[in-house]
Amino acid sequence: xxGSMTKKPLLTIKNVTKKFGPIAAVDGIDLDIYENEFFALLxxxxxxxxxxLRMIAGFEFPTSGAILLSGQDIAPLPPEKxxxxxxxxxxxxxPHMTVRQNLAYGLEVERLDKAEIRRRVDExxxxxxLSELAERKPxxxxxxxxxxxxxxxALVKKPKLLLLDEPLGALDKKLRERMQLELKRLQHEAGxxxxxxxxxxxxxxxxxxxxxxxxxxxxxxxGSPEEVYEAPSDPFVANFIGIMNFLKGRMETDGAFxxxxxxxxxxxxxxxxxxxxxxxxxxxxxxxDGEGLAGVISDIAYHGLDRVVHVRxxxxxxxVQVRVKADEGRGLDIGSPVRLAFNAAKCRVFAAEGGLAAxx
Amino acid sequence: MSYNAARPNLLAAPAVLWLVAFMIxxxxxxxxxxxxxxxxxxxxxxxxxxxxxxRVADPLYAGIFLRSxxxxxxxxxxxxxxxYPAAYAITRALPTRQPILLFFAVLPFWxxxxxxTYAWIVLLxxxxxxxxxxxxxxxxxxxxxxLYTEGAVITGLVYNYLPFVILAIYSTLxxxxxxxxxxxxxxxxxxxxxxLRVTLPLSLSGVAAGGVFVFILSIGNFVTPALLGGGxxxxxxxxxxxQFLSAxxxxxxxxxxxxLITLMIVLLMLQAHMTARASGETxxxxxxx
Ligand SMILES: Nc1ncnc2c1ncn2[C@@H]1O[C@H](COP(=O)(O)OP(=O)(O)O)[C@@H](O)[C@H]1O
Ligand SMILES: [Mg+2]
Numbered sequence: 001x002x003g004s005m006t007k008k009p010l011l012t013i014k015n016v017t018k019k020f021g022p023i024a025a026v027d028g029i030d031l032d033i034y035e036n037e038f039f040a041l042l043x044x045x046x047x048x049x050x051x052x053l054r055m056i057a058g059f060e061f062p063t064s065g066a067i068l069l070s071g072q073d074i075a076p077l078p079p080e081k082x083x084x085x086x087x088x089x090x091x092x093x094x095p096h097m098t099v100r101q102n103l104a105y106g107l108e109v110e111r112l113d114k115a116e117i118r119r120r121v122d123e124x125x126x127x128x129x130l131s132e133l134a135e136r137k138p139x140x141x142x143x144x145x146x147x148x149x150x151x152x153x154a155l156v157k158k159p160k161l162l163l164l165d166e167p168l169g170a171l172d173k174k175l176r177e178r179m180q181l182e183l184k185r186l187q188h189e190a191g192x193x194x195x196x197x198x199x200x201x202x203x204x205x206x207x208x209x210x211x212x213x214x215x216x217x218x219x220x221x222x223g224s225p226e227e228v229y230e231a232p233s234d235p236f237v238a239n240f241i242g243i244m245n246f247l248k249g250r251m252e253t254d255g256a257f258x259x260x261x262x263x264x265x266x267x268x269x270x271x272x273x274x275x276x277x278x279x280x281x282x283x284x285x286x287x288x289d290g291e292g293l294a295g296v297i298s299d300i301a302y303h304g305l306d307r308v309v310h311v312r313x314x315x316x317x318x319x320v321q322v323r324v325k326a327d328e329g330r331g332l333d334i335g336s337p338v339r340l341a342f343n344a345a346k347c348r349v350f351a352a353e354g355g356l357a358a359x360x
Numbered sequence: 361m362s363y364n365a366a367r368p369n370l371l372a373a374p375a376v377l378w379l380v381a382f383m384i385x386x387x388x389x390x391x392x393x394x395x396x397x398x399x400x401x402x403x404x405x406x407x408x409x410x411x412x413x414x415r416v417a418d419p420l421y422a423g424i425f426l427r428s429x430x431x432x433x434x435x436x437x438x439x440x441x442x443x444y445p446a447a448y449a450i451t452r453a454l455p456t457r458q459p460i461l462l463f464f465a466v467l468p469f470w471x472x473x474x475x476x477t478y479a480w481i482v483l484l485x486x487x488x489x490x491x492x493x494x495x496x497x498x499x500x501x502x503x504x505x506x507l508y509t510e511g512a513v514i515t516g517l518v519y520n521y522l523p524f525v526i527l528a529i530y531s532t533l534x535x536x537x538x539x540x541x542x543x544x545x546x547x548x549x550x551x552x553x554x555x556l557r558v559t560l561p562l563s564l565s566g567v568a569a570g571g572v573f574v575f576i577l578s579i580g581n582f583v584t585p586a587l588l589g590g591g592x593x594x595x596x597x598x599x600x601x602x603q604f605l606s607a608x609x610x611x612x613x614x615x616x617x618x619x620l621i622t623l624m625i626v627l628l629m630l631q632a633h634m635t636a637r638a639s640g641e642t643x644x645x646x647x648x649x
Contacts, residue, residue, distance in 0.1 A: 059542055079545040092543035096561050105557070106547030157547065 008071070010035045010193050011056070011161060016065030018051050018217075025051040027217035028065070033161075033195060038187050040204035041197045043214030044240070049197040050089070052214075053163045056195070057086040069161070080109075084161035089169065091150040093138040099149050100125070100134040106157045124156040127189065144175050151183075155190055162187075164196040168203065180206050201241045205229065213237050235350050238278045245284065247293070247315040248352070251275035257349055259315035262293040266347040274352035281308060281323040283346040286332070292339030295320065300332060311338055391621075394614035402608040412615035421599070425619070428595040431510060431585075432578035435517035436571040442518065443525035443570060448559075450526075451533045462530065466523040473520065477587050480516050481507060484588070508590030516584040521577055525570030532566030532638070533559075565638035572631040576624045596620060 009032035018026040026048040033039050041049050054060040056067055058079035066073050074082055085106075094102050100121055107117045125131045128148050138146060147167060154162055167183070168176045184207055187194045198204050204211045205225040212222045213236075221233040232238035235246065249259030253272045256263050266277060286309060298319050299310035307329035310319035320340060324332075332338075394412050397405040415421065450461045468476060483489045484506040491503040506512055536559065544554040578584075582597030589595070596616060603613030 057542075057546055059545075078550075079542070080548045080550055086542075086546050088539050088543060090537065090539050092537065092539040094540060094543070094558060105544070105549070109548035109553065153547070 007034050009033060010037075010070060011195070012068040012071075013052075013056075014066045014068065016052070016055065016062045016067060018048070018055060018060060019063045024063075024217050026055070026062075029214075029217075029219050031212060031219065031222065033193060035193055036191060038184065038194045038207055038209045039196070040208035040211040041195065041214060042201060042204040042211050042240075043199065045199055047214045048217040049199075049214060050165055051217075053086060053165050053195070053197055056161075057084065057163055058082050059086075083159055084163065085154040085157050085159040086163045087150050087154045087165065087167055089165040089167075091138075091146045093146055093149055093153070095138050098135050098137055099130060099141075102138070102149060102153050103156045106153065110157075120156055124152050127186070128152040128155070143170050144179070147171060147179070151186070155186065155192070158190070159192060161193045161195065164194060166197055166199070168198070168200075176203070183207060205241070213240060230346075232278070232348065235276060235278065238348065238350075243281055243321055245279050245281065245316060245320045247277040247279070247313070247320070248317075249275055249277060249315060251349055251351075257347070260293060260313065262315075264342055264344045264347070266349050267345040270349040270351050276350045276352050277342075278348045278350065279342050279346065281321040283343040284320065284322045285341045285343075286311070286322050286324060287339045287341065288336070290339055292341040295338055295340055297332060297334050297336050297338055300329065300334060302326065307332075311340060313340065387621075390610075390614050391618050392614070393611045394618050396611050398609045398611050404610060412612050413619075415612060416615055416619055421616070424599055425596055428579045428597070431514055431517070431595060432575045435514050435521070435578045436574040438514065438518045439522050439525045439574045440529075440567055440571050443522055443529055444567065447526050447529035447533055447566075450530055451536075458534075462527070465526045468519070469523040473583065474587075476520065477516055477584055480512070480519070480588060484512055484515075507588065510589070510594075512588040513585050513594060516588045517574070517578045517581060520584065521574040524573050528570035528573065529563060529566040532563045532569075536562055562638070565635045568631050568634050572627050576627060579623070580620050 011031075011033040013029055013031040013033075016026060016029050017024055029052065041052065043049055051060060055062050058074070058077060061075070066075065068074065069082070069084065094105065097105065103121045103124060104117050107120060112120075122131070125134055128151060130145070130148055130152055133141065133145060133149075138149070141149065147170070151164075151167065164183075168179050171179060180203060183194070183196070196204075196207065208225055210222065210224050211228060213220045213228065215236055221228055221237050223231075228237065229241055232241060232244075238244045239246075247259045249257055251257055251270055251272050251274075255265060257266050257275060257277050259277065293313055293315060295311035295313035297309055298312045301308045301310070304326065306323050306326050309322045309324060309329060309332060311322060312319045322340065393404060395408055395410070397407050397409065397411065399405045416425075446465060450458055450465065453461055481488070485491075486503040486505060486507070488507075490506065494504070540558055540562070541554055544558045545551075549557065579595070580597045580600075581595065582601045585594035585598055586601075589598075600613050600616045600620070603609045603616065607613075
């Protein structure tokens, strides 16, 4: 993960902008992706993820900026000449060809001999667990099977870089979780760099070595899942990744954050003024009395391993979510007054201007 | 469940009745004549036999059948060759422009068939527009006699049925998922290979529909060969026409008609089979898009 930072990037996206008419679908993105990385592009629907992938694959042209593959500008290359493959969101399997023919298609173009094609197709069919389905047409496959055929069709080409546009988006939750690990295994075995697009933050956290968060065509943050989860660069990222509580208050020049008379010294202070404190449910503790921000329990959600207690406070728009162990939370009642204490080292503070608006 | 797709639906009853009363019954009656004989003074002798069908196989008539089939096949082939690029170009135009382009492609069809065909006489005859144009371009030989040739008949047939073929091919091409083309390019195939291995195979059902349409309407056609072809027995259509209206040999005309209709049914069934297969494939491909 961090070791890859010292390598030369496989893919470099240099200040790339794509405009459709007046709107910029992709807006000045700079990004380096390294060899053998499993990289996730994460962002809400419509933030420009597909557009960015299509520019890398050669189906759209940047309005400005450059895309380099192994240091080489790929702008002059048509899609068929680019040593990378795209797995389409719709899978785009050829309906008139069998699974085997779909896989062989990309190899026939390379003018490999028949035996070699057969060998590589069989090998890929086996590694993606598709051998039994080789003679079926796409219409005879389930959604999950089609997804695997689309993946196999791209993998069999052994590209340097594989782009996957929401590859698991059409699958149900169980299958999706299995395929997340399956994708990681295949990426590892094949030694191919994966760039995967998703709008599911959990998926990105589970799979990616590094991830980038996009919003309205702009890049907000790039980093490992831990970095992004632990140290989100702005309230949008904080809110988008995992569950985040926001408290409105003031930042003082001495570095203390104060909300509703409760004061703490957060791990990452911002400049003085109106501020927004962000803290995850697992970094808040509850007590019936004693020190802390005053609140009232509005809801308790049981999750098996733990409970998420919702506490209404004067400092937050919505209830503050607190994660407690399931047996510790047994005595809590809706409506009881409680005090909230925060693990100051895990809190982040953002300047209030602009930040408040981003909190949805 | 009260809804059952396999149960006949009463809503179709009026259309079925209409078909039976005005199509199937009269056709069946005429076709029955095929098994009888022409009376000595015209009319029909109800004397059951297969002589008329033997006569259809006579080299004289079989030759006309073959010639008609050749003309119809050429017309269908040419129509496809002209219509395919046109339909392809229309699907590549901006979605907002496509309806207007289709409108222009189909426009000739809305004018009267006879007038359209007569227009070709004006164009093709010895004193016609084409010969005048050639003279204007510096051609000084004998005026070309293009009218009353097989070429003129084929031209007329292609011209008349082209709009249908464009529509048929357009309808399959426009349903083609553009990501299939992109997937082909992405896997390393250039534009030509992509066309031959993806676009063309997936639009064959439209090509077949258009081709069968032109073939069937051409092989039985009698107006175009009568006006542009000159000779009396250019095509089977003229032969049938002649049996019913001049030779007064209804049984033989009916036998000819029966052979034609059988041919049509076989072709239509083949084409329907092909369309059903193709739609199964595209449904499978777009189900989870
Ligand atoms: N071909 C296009 N023409 C016009 N606008 C487009 C086109 N493709 C995408 N857009 C717009 O660009 C934005 C980003 O789209 P997209 O890249 O598909 O987002 P995502 O994949 O993140 O959901 C959207 O607002 C979308 O409407
Ligand atoms: Mg998308």
